[in-house]
Amino acid sequence: MKASVYLNYGEPEVLNIAEVTRPIPKHNEVLIRVYASTVTAADIMMRKGKPAIGRLYLGLLKPKRTILGFEFAGEIVEIGNGVTTFAVGDRVFGGTTALGCYAEYVCVSAEDVIATMPDNTTFEEASPVSGSAITVMNFLQGKANIKKTDNVLVYGASGGVGSYAVQIAKWFGAEVTAVCGTSNQAMVRSLGADFVIDYTKEDFTQSGKRYDIIFDTVGKTSFSHCKRSLTSTGIYLSTVLSFPLLLQMMWTALFGGKKAITSSTGMLPAKERLRYLLQIKELLQTGKIVTVIGTRYTLSQMPEAHRYVEKGHKKGNLVITIA
């Protein structure tokens, strides 16, 4: 089978198309013909092997798993003897921390974050869900316990996480203010945002408006900067971990009032991520949310795809189409 393989950490050029052996499903695994995968900020970090602490999992000097890609949408073509929950021919989507999705086929444990796809979505639309959309559920529902009376600001609203965050916060019934750049204003408004602010022209913290939740989906603002725009019990959420944020999280957890919170969705137990995946499946199935696809690349264009994501201005999700 064809796969995008990397043998060393480094620049996008380390990703090369190669012919590799098709994996064989173990007792509790399914073999999936992958039709779509994604490139996200997490893939960039894994390709680079940075931050270095990640190498404890990925391999100290060079990658142990030579095929990246943790999100997939595709069709089951073979199942292990112990698999009872899926069948050959099932259209499935999800994510696997075992990686390997930058390939025509991948083996995934039937107990991993995997479910049958909503009937109304394409493989491309289903592929980014297990990273971006699950993250939104983890933060808004799991960490901030969002309510329909909440006033929510989504910072970085045009990105992969942000474009789902606007829609999911609206689905929870919240009033949503979205912050994004000039070229994405119309797109973000079409996702249901009540108010849209252009971060290149206006600093939202200067308006005097207070929010119950400020969800920084791109780690480009900070708790200190947003604090005065939070209500007295408001929550600042950030998807991007930093040392100051960690200290603020510990400090605000001890003392009442405004809170700073971060979380690593990928570290949640698979069962919890699967519960979020099934929630998102329902939202897609009933047309409550859609996947925004900004760009499509093929498996052989992987270096270009990585270069594009690395620039930090991805619109919605970047999908790798594997025909």
Ligand SMILES: NC(=O)c1ccc[n+]([C@@H]2O[C@H](COP(=O)([O-])OP(=O)(O)OC[C@H]3O[C@@H](n4cnc5c(N)ncnc54)[C@H](OP(=O)(O)O)[C@@H]3O)[C@@H](O)[C@H]2O)c1
């Ligand atoms: N903790 C977790 O569980 C978790 C899970 C998933 C992702 N993440 C992290 O979340 C981050 C976002 O992921 P993503 O896939 O959504 O990223 P992304 O799609 O690459 O984000 C790109 C977006 O960021 C916006 N942006 C760039 N600079 C900005 C600025 N200064 N102010 C406001 N917006 C700005 C861009 O808008 P413009 O083009 O208009 O500038 C673009 O739409 C990544 O760092 C990722 O590692 C964390």
